[in-house]
Amino acid sequence: xxxxxxxxxxxxxxxxxxxxxxxxxxxxxxxxxxxxxxxxxxxxxxxxxxxxxxxxxxxxxxxxxxxxxxxxxxxxxxxxxxxxxxxxxxxxxxxxxxxxxxxxxxxxxxxxxxxxxxxxxxxxxxxxxxxxxxxxxxxxxxxxxxxxxxxxxxxxxxxxxxxxxxxxxxxxxxxxxxxxxxxxxxxxxxxxxxxxxxxxxxxxxxxxxxxxxxxxxxxxxxxxxxxxxxxxxxxxxxxxxxxxxxxxxxxxxxxxxxxxxxxxxxxxxxxxxxxxxxxxxxxxxxxxxxxxxxxxxxxxxxxxxxxxxxxxxxxxxxxxxxxxxxxxxxxxxxxxxxxxxxxxxxxxxxxxxxxxxxxxxxxxxxxxxxxxxxxxxxxxxxxxxxxxxxxxxxxxxxxxxxxxxxxxxx
Amino acid sequence: xxxxxxxxxxxxxxxxxxxxxxxxxxxxxxxxxxxxxxxxxxxxxxxxxxxxxxxxxxxxxxxxxxxxxxxxxxxxxxxxxxxxxxxxxxxxxxxxxxxxxxxxxxxxxxxxxxxxxxxxxxxxxxxxxxxxxxxxxxxxxxxxxxxxxxxxxxxxxxxxxxxxxxxxxxxxxxxxxxxxxxxxxxxxxxxxxxxxxxxxxxxxxxxxxxxxxxxxxxxxxxxxxxxxxxxxxxxxxxxxxxxxxxxxxxxxxxxxxxxxxxxxxxxxxxxxxxxxxxxxxxxxxxxxxxxxxxxxxxxxxxxxxxxxxxxxxxxxxxxxxxxxxxxxxxxxxxxxxxxxxxxxxxxxxxxxxxxxxxxxxxxxxxxxxxxxxxxxxxxxxxxxxxxxxxxxxxxxxxxxxxxxxxxxxx
Numbered sequence: 152x153x154x155x156x157x158x159x160x161x162x163x164x165x166x167x168x169x170x171x172x173x174x175x176x177x178x179x180x181x182x183x184x185x186x187x188x189x190x191x192x193x194x195x196x197x198x199x200x201x202x203x204x205x206x207x208x209x210x211x212x213x214x215x216x217x218x219x220x221x222x223x224x225x226x227x228x229x230x231x232x233x234x235x236x237x238x239x240x241x242x243x244x245x246x247x248x249x250x251x252x253x254x255x256x257x258x259x260x261x262x263x264x265x266x267x268x269x270x271x272x273x274x275x276x277x278x279x280x281x282x283x284x285x286x287x288x289x290x291x292x293x294x295x296x297x298x299x300x301x302x303x304x305x306x307x308x309x310x311x312x313x314x315x316x317x318x319x320x321x322x323x324x325x326x327x328x329x330x331x332x333x334x335x336x337x338x339x340x341x342x343x344x345x346x347x348x349x350x351x352x353x354x355x356x357x358x359x360x361x362x363x364x365x366x367x368x369x370x371x372x373x374x375x376x377x378x379x380x381x382x383x384x385x386x387x388x389x390x391x392x393x394x395x396x397x398x399x400x401x402x403x404x405x406x407x408x409x410x411x412x413x414x415x416x417x418x419x420x421x422x423x424x425x426x427x428x429x430x431x432x433x434x435x436x437x438x439x440x441x442x443x444x445x446x447x448x449x450x451x452x453x454x455x456x457x458x459x460x461x462x463x464x465x466x467x468x469x470x471x472x473x474x475x476x477x478x479x480x481x482x483x484x485x486x487x488x489x490x491x492x493x494x495x496x497x498x499x500x501x502x503x504x505x506x507x508x509x510x511x512x513x514x515x516x517x518x519x520x521x522x523x524x525x526x527x528x529x530x531x532x533x534x535x536x537x538x539x540x541x542x543x544x545x546x547x548x549x550x551x552x553x554x555x556x557x558x559x560x561x
Numbered sequence: 562x563x564x565x566x567x568x569x570x571x572x573x574x575x576x577x578x579x580x581x582x583x584x585x586x587x588x589x590x591x592x593x594x595x596x597x598x599x600x601x602x603x604x605x606x607x608x609x610x611x612x613x614x615x616x617x618x619x620x621x622x623x624x625x626x627x628x629x630x631x632x633x634x635x636x637x638x639x640x641x642x643x644x645x646x647x648x649x650x651x652x653x654x655x656x657x658x659x660x661x662x663x664x665x666x667x668x669x670x671x672x673x674x675x676x677x678x679x680x681x682x683x684x685x686x687x688x689x690x691x692x693x694x695x696x697x698x699x700x701x702x703x704x705x706x707x708x709x710x711x712x713x714x715x716x717x718x719x720x721x722x723x724x725x726x727x728x729x730x731x732x733x734x735x736x737x738x739x740x741x742x743x744x745x746x747x748x749x750x751x752x753x754x755x756x757x758x759x760x761x762x763x764x765x766x767x768x769x770x771x772x773x774x775x776x777x778x779x780x781x782x783x784x785x786x787x788x789x790x791x792x793x794x795x796x797x798x799x800x801x802x803x804x805x806x807x808x809x810x811x812x813x814x815x816x817x818x819x820x821x822x823x824x825x826x827x828x829x830x831x832x833x834x835x836x837x838x839x840x841x842x843x844x845x846x847x848x849x850x851x852x853x854x855x856x857x858x859x860x861x862x863x864x865x866x867x868x869x870x871x872x873x874x875x876x877x878x879x880x881x882x883x884x885x886x887x888x889x890x891x892x893x894x895x896x897x898x899x900x901x902x903x904x905x906x907x908x909x910x911x912x913x914x915x916x917x918x919x920x921x922x923x924x925x926x927x928x929x930x931x932x933x934x935x936x937x938x939x940x941x942x943x944x945x946x947x948x949x950x951x952x953x954x955x956x957x958x959x960x961x962x963x964x965x966x967x968x969x970x971x
Contacts (some may be wrong), residue, residue: 407950411818414946414960415884440964442957445950474825536824540817540855547852550824554850 155181155249156241160189162199164209164385167359172213174342175251183500186215187237189226191538194233196465201398205388207495211561212384216501220493222527223534232485234325239488242335245511249338255317257343266327289460396544402447404541409472425470425480490525493517496559520553565591565659566651570599572609574619574795577769582623584752585661593910596625597647599636601948604643606875611808615798617905621971622794626911630903632937633944637876642895644735649898652745655921659748665727667753676737699870806954812857814951819882835880835890900935903927906969930963
């Protein structure tokens, strides 16, 4: 039985995801699909527009058979650790046979040679990235340049650089590297991203828009404006969640608690947070009194330099908001991989997968948050509570939903 | 020159305060008045309805010549330390000759004998209070009973008990004890509280209502409902502050950051906060998932037992909100007294007082928050920022007002 894994955020699930999903099933002849999905906070350091339960429901409608939560320890991290955590989760299911990801390249042959060279570099890549960063380059640029340097001998340096500066190629490369590092038997497959670039702010096609564009349409003109780019179930679920006051959630909904934390913390306390590196704690403390408005977007704008990407800054603020200590998210800890398989949703076929997984999985399967005591799971529960506390309508039943909510089923 | 000190909260300043002020000046033949005023958070562990600057302005209108801020290290504390901090501040001015406070007793003779007996008890009172607390009594009841026990030999036990169960008598007694402990030459004077009890929820007189009653009237019917009990300048200042979105501030305005803190903190982290004693951290963690609504008032209701007063619980939540560490507010630290005289406002006569104080004061006089680096002042600045962040209209200029705002003047 072919089981394809996909690593997703569905923020929200749109027509581009529908296309990718169909292609993944077609290319891998998959009988079942496992979606590894970020929880309430995403790789770019943002809260999701609606919570993980609503987005897992969208995934079920799409046809996913099993939705696993990528722990926030990996979900809100740079590509390297995001990919490592997600691939390790798939590998730990014991049942995934394929991994399908979108990329600008659209062909594995373009990425695989770089993965071979970069997977076991013995620290040379890391050192090269650090050198590039020291010149003031942003992380993606530094990564691409460092990879190009390491590949210089192969005559593919310029190609590598061009390739890796595209975000989905870069993420795809990290999936490939993670598969190698984990000695995984999962077969990678890539689908060329259609129509909309990851970061495109405006729709570029009559039916396909990036998730970023979809969220902007919703922010500007409500759900109706975004409807052409969404499958009907997404529009329905979003409408229901918004009506219940559970969304949309943006960084600005978290402004009051974030500012509270930043105002109270000393630079030393801020420095104890994950990703608070190279004096960013002082930069934050200096930026606060210079703001015109106490909004997260203005704080981010004031913090921005060539050196720090918007994404890096958002993630740093997220770790400060959630008081993520460095130790738990240090490379040594992350290299041990996720500690559990948290089930958010499953279909009938997913139920069969879960039965198989009871024999084959390499990690405990968690269907209720209270079942397991694990530091990564504690971070997930805390993140969900902080997210619920920032919903437009604060409700007590949402703050502790994690403990009561069984997996969603169809 | 007679200079009378008054220890106040003015939350908000009402007709009862006008009466007390006039009586204090009359009884002490004072040429000038120093008001020692709590900042943005008050003794009962609540945020003030409007910030300290607006309330200092009310004090100037009333006729106060100098308004000093009681550091939050003392302002949000049980009567013993509240009184000690406030009296120590007055003593440190070097110019105060009298201290006038309201009491239910209305005569110093009723309180002074107890102060004599209780001021230098060598720990016997503390031990007796602890014993009474261990029977499950609330703190005020335990204190009154312990004092009665210690005074048993004097034949005044029953009288002591009846006297000290009234909150302003108890506070007054602590002022007298503090004066003795500080070997102060300041002469105490007491004025009988008129018409309204401290805790009266509803007005009991056509012109006089307690501050609690005034705040309830405002919450229920707006400023107009409270106007009969307020001098016109209080009504004017409140109207202006409300219109600017700087008030009214209640605990519910702090619910989002408070819940964020409580949800993220482990019991161990909560226990590190001041006043988080006797397993209260576990009680909070257990209460949170049982709430019907994520409001502070419901959390307080769930936490309430015979043992813990509402005030004790509010203060504990306040210390958790503001991340007040135990060490800084431990008895040994508090016994050293306030570290500075922070000037919030002064009149022409107050300016002369300040000139004298430059020679006579026993502590540095601070007119700008940035002038001094002192851990208690850091707490005051943090408290002001957290308060401003909870105002109905969040504005960047309010978050750091402490650094820019010079003392108010008339």
